[in-house]
Amino acid sequence: MRDCLIMDDHLVRKTQNMLCLSFIIFLGELSGGRTVSFAGLPGTGNVSENAPRGTVVYTFTVNLTPNISVQTDYPTIINSNPITKAFAINSDPSLLYKVVTTGDLNLDYETMPPRFELQILVYDTAGAKDLQILTVQLLDENEPPVFQGNIATQTVEVYILESTPSRLIYEVNVNDPEIATSTEIMYSLTPESLPFNISTTGTIYSLKEFDYEKDPHSYILNITARDSLGLSTSRIVIVSIINTNDERPYFTMEKRVFSIPEESTPGYVVVANITVEDPDGEGFIHSRRFSINNPKAFPNFAIDPVYGTVLVAKRIDCDASPFKEERNISLILHVVDSPSGTQSDTTEIIITIEDVNDNPPECNLYNYRLVIAETAPPGSVVLNLKNSCHDIDAESPNNLFNFTELSGVGSSKFSQDPPGSGEIKLTGTVDLENGTLEEYTLNIVVQDIVPPYYAKNIYIYVKIQPVNEFDPVFSSPSYVFNVSETTASGSSIGNVYATDKDIPFTGITYSILAGGGTNDITEIFWIDPAKGSVNIVAKLDYDKTETPMYFTVQASDNEHKTAIASVTVNVLAANDEPPICLPNSYLLEVPVDQTAGTNIADFAIRCTDLDSSPRSFLYSINSGNINNHFTFSPSAGSNVSRLLLASPFDYEGGLDQIWEYRLLIFVTDNNLPTTNIQTGTVTLTIKVIPNPTTVVPTTPGITLVTSRENVYSALAWYVPFIISLGGLLLLGLLGYLLYFLAKYVRTHCPPKPKADKKPLKIKIMLHFSPIEKKKPKKEVVWEMTNINTVFDGEARDPVTGKWYEYNSKSGARRWKDKNMPSNLEAKAPVAQVAALEKTSDSSQGNLSRTEGKTSGGKLGEPNQKTPKPLEKKTDQNSNQQKPKEGSLGL
Known part of the structure; x- marks a missing residue:
């Protein structure tokens, strides 16, 4: 339907409009019989060209079914032919609607179509519609002439230089659409008394040569254009006369001498105003420019270029050039009446500088x-x-x-x-x-x-x-120092002190002037140069040094004024030599059955001391004297002392466990009342030689018999002697001699076990002998696999605090198992001994006696070397049982 309303052809558009209207009426009938219609449409309205905004073009109403209203924004113009936005519809509550001009377009009859067809559509709230055509005719109106160009919108101002000859000054352009040519327009200029004229074509001329100083400076011209129908339009043209520089300015001031004080600051006004007259008039006052013709000679002054005020530009100092030589300054002032400098004048002023007290001394x-x-x-x-x-x-x-x-x-x-x-x-x-x-x-x-x-x-x-007026003075003319011969090198032995009455005190330097040496050392003493402290640089020896010793010290100030004093050093004897004993180390052998109180191997030490009496010696065993078996006699008061066995050895009773003693002997001189006691040392190694029947315990209840290569020390001279002697014997006596040699070696030099990679067979030698030292009744060698010791007692170790079990007869010990109850009886031995002719408790004790330390170890400590597994032979009926954990020495 919209397409049928916007076709361009006029006849086709009318036909389509009727069809569209019929279609809209048909739609209204289909909407339940409710209709809406225009009253007064279609119709024709007229409007004059150039009509203002809001001019009413046409009025119509709308017929509605009762209780039905027109929808918002309706009725409305949905299309126009030709298309235009020059018209709109103003709604009214009384259903009276007006088509008015919008003012968006200027309705110009000469440039717009003379006729518009507006399609107006209305909707009611029930959905009914109606569409009608309003024809608007544009009416031509007579208009006055219209000025063209700048004069049409603003007042035109024309400028004329004075002394300019008569000539054209402006041309007016006017247009009128109602007349054919511009020649039908007539122009006039008022007031007529002005020296201007306008031609029939609108050209304005000046009628004279103007003088700015005599004539008015501006003229107002009223220009009127009138068409043939009597309509006219007027505009204003202002003609301004421009002044030209045709007169020379001149200075008019009377005073030409001025004075200013010295030290006038920049900006200080010397001449407040330079007066100048210019015949060209007041208009050129603001265009005058002032300057100083000799600014380089006196740069301390400046002039305002517009107002002519002379100012101080830089500090003026009468005490410096050029004002020190010349106090009267001549300035040449110059004025031009315009920046171009066509007309100018000059004058001279004198400025006197007055001296003031402006400088301090x-x-x-x-x-x-x-x-x-x-x-x-x-x-x-x-x-x-x-x-x-x-x-x-x-x-x-x-x-x-x-x-x-x-x-x-x-x-x-x-x-x-x-x-x-x-x-x-x-x-x-x-x-x-x-x-x-x-x-x-x-x-x-x-x-x-x-x-x-x-x-x-x-x-x-x-x-x-300060002046050095006094010599240094020592506090004493002589000093005495007592020094022990044990004083360490570098120690201070005393001080010397000197004073100087000069103030301020500049310090005293101390030095040794002479003396203080021996035949071996030229300088034994050293003095601190600042403090006066006397030190020794070498140790003093009472036995080698002449005492007393003398030297001279000197004190000097910073100007080499000196004082001297003498120093006496007494070297005091001291116990500084330790006893020296021979031999200081020795190897001794003592039989296990050595009687207490006897001299061991006839051994004695002899001691000497350079600074002590032999009666001051004191002998003591510092370490290694286990169970106090050894002592020296005499223990004091002699330089010779013998080594005695203080108590017998008891290996069978378990008191003694080691076979080699290492004694550290201290020999002190105890040289009373001297507190510095010197000590000499002697080291002794004592080996206990067991009897042939003595069992050297290694592990509880068994004796290890091994073979090893003997390594002899230099002290065992008899071994090679006997071997050499045996080589010289006859071959028939070789066996007999070897028997006695083996017996001797077995008794005095028990061999040490030799490490062997192969398992060892254990041979047990049972000694059936009482505690008394008698020849054993019988010796039986047999092989066994395992022996368990019966532990029938328990006790606490005083060092570690742990509980251990022991055999009251053999002395064997082991740590007590924490999980075992107290007073636990050990099981009987499981080993069966064959071919045993006689058993007794004492013999069993000899087999099982051991200490808490194997091969010299302490209680509870493991052996330093762990033996490899041993081959054990047992009977078929014998029980095999491993020792329990925690047992000692097994």
């Missing part, structure tokens, strides 16, 4: 550091300030000054003489030994004698130079 130094000797006499000139100060002001009294009185620490010791002269003298003594200060700080002021009384402080620091 100046001195070469403001801090003086003086040094005078403490022996300087009163009245000595210390400093003269007059020659070192000056004032650069050019004229008197601006350049005159004086000095104020002294102040500060020490002003009582110094003064000006005469007052104000700046000549400073010493008025008192400055002897440092009398308690005077070492430094003084003086203050003096140098000041102008005229206002504004410029002043500057001068500080004078005076240091009193």
Whole structure:
């Protein structure tokens, strides 16, 4: 349906519109009989060209079914032919609608179509519709002429230079659509008395040559254009006369001499206003430009280029060039009436510089550091300030000054003489030994004698130079030091001390002047150069050093003034030599059955001491004397002492366990009342030789019999002797001699077990003999696999605090198992002994007796070397049982 409303052809559009209207009416009938319709449409309305916004073009109403209303924004123009937005519909609550102009387009009859067809559609709230055509005709109106160009929208201003001849100044362009040509338009200019005229074609001419100084500066022209129908339009043209520079300016000020003070700051006004007249009129006042013709000669001045004010540009100092030589300054002022400089004038002014007291007195130094000797006499000139100060002001009294009185620490010791002269003298003594200060700080002021009384402080620091007037003095002319010969090298043995009355104290240096040496060492003593402490650099020996010893010390100050003193050193004897004993180490052998109280192997030590009496020797065994078997006699008071067996050995009873003793012997000189006791040492190795019947315990209840290669020491000389002797015997006696040799070696030199990679067969030698030392009744050798010891008691180890079990007869021990109850009886031995002719408790004790340490170890400690498994032979009926964990020595 929308397509049928926008076709371009006019006749086709009418036909389609009727069809569309019929279709809309048909739709309305289909909507339940409710219809909506226009009242007054279709219709025709007229509107004049250039009608303003809101002009009413046509009025119509809408017919509605009762209780039905028009939908919002309806009725509305849905299309136009030709298309335009120049019309709209204003709604009204009374259902009276007006088609009005929108003002969006200027309705110009000459440029727009004369006729518009507007399609207006209405909807009610029930859905009914109606569409009608409104024809709008555009009516032509007569219009006045229209100015074209700038004059159409604004006032035109035309500028004419003065002295310009009569000529065309402006041309008016006017257009009127109702007339054929512009020649039908007539122009007029008012007021008629003005010196201007306008032609029939709109061209404006000036009628004279204007003079800015005589004629008005501007003219207002009212231009009117009128068409043939009597309509007219007017516009304004303003003609302004431009002044030209045709007259020369000139200076009019009367005063030409000015004075300013010295030290005028930049910006200081020298001449407030330079007056100049210009015949060209006031209009050229603001275009005048001022300058100084000689600015390089006097750059301290400047002039405002617009107002002509002369100013100080830089500091003016009369005490420096060029104003020091010339106080009257001539400036040439120049003025031009425009920046182009076509018309100008010059004049001269004189500026006098007046000197003022603007400089304080100046001195070469403001801090003086003086040094005078403490022996300087009163009245000595210390400093003269007059020659070192000056004032650069050019004229008197601006350049005159004086000095104020002294102040500060020490002003009582110094003064000006005469007052104000700046000549400073010493008025008192400055002897440092009398308690005077070492430094003084003086203050003096140098000041102008005229206002504004410029002043500057001068500080004078005076240091009193000490003079070395006195020699050092020792606290004593001689010193005596007693030194023990045991004093270590580098130790201090005493001090010397010297003083110096000079103040301040500059220090004393100590040195050894002469002496203090021996034939072997040239310098035994050393003195600290700063503290005076005397040290020894070598150890003193009473027996080799001549005592007393003498040397001389010297004390000197920093200027080599000296003092000397003598030093006596007494070397005191001391017990510093230890006893020396021979032999200091020895190997001894003692039979196991050695009687107590006898001298062991006839051994004795002989001692000597360089600084002690033989009666001061004291003998003691420091370590290795287990169970106190050994002692020396005499134990003191002699230089010879013999080694005695203090108590017999008891291996069978379990008291003794080791067969080799290593004794460390201390021999002290105990040289009373000297507290420095010296000690000598002797080391003895004592081997206990067991009897042939003595069992050397290695493991509990068994005796290991092994073979080894004998390694003899140099002390066992008899072994090679016997071997050499046996080689010389006859072959028939070889067996007999070997028998006795083997017996001797077995008794005195028990062989050590030799490590063997193969398992060892254990041979047990049973000794059936009572405790008394008798020949055993019978010796049976047999093989066994295992022996268990019966532990019938328990006790706590005093060192570790652990519980252990022991055999009350054999002394065998083992750590007690924590999981075992107390008083646990050990099982009987499981080993069966064959071919045993006689058994007894004592023999069983010999088999099973052992200590808590195997091969010399301590209780509970493992063997240092773990034996390899042994081959054991047993009977078929014998029980095999491993020893329990925790047993000792098994």
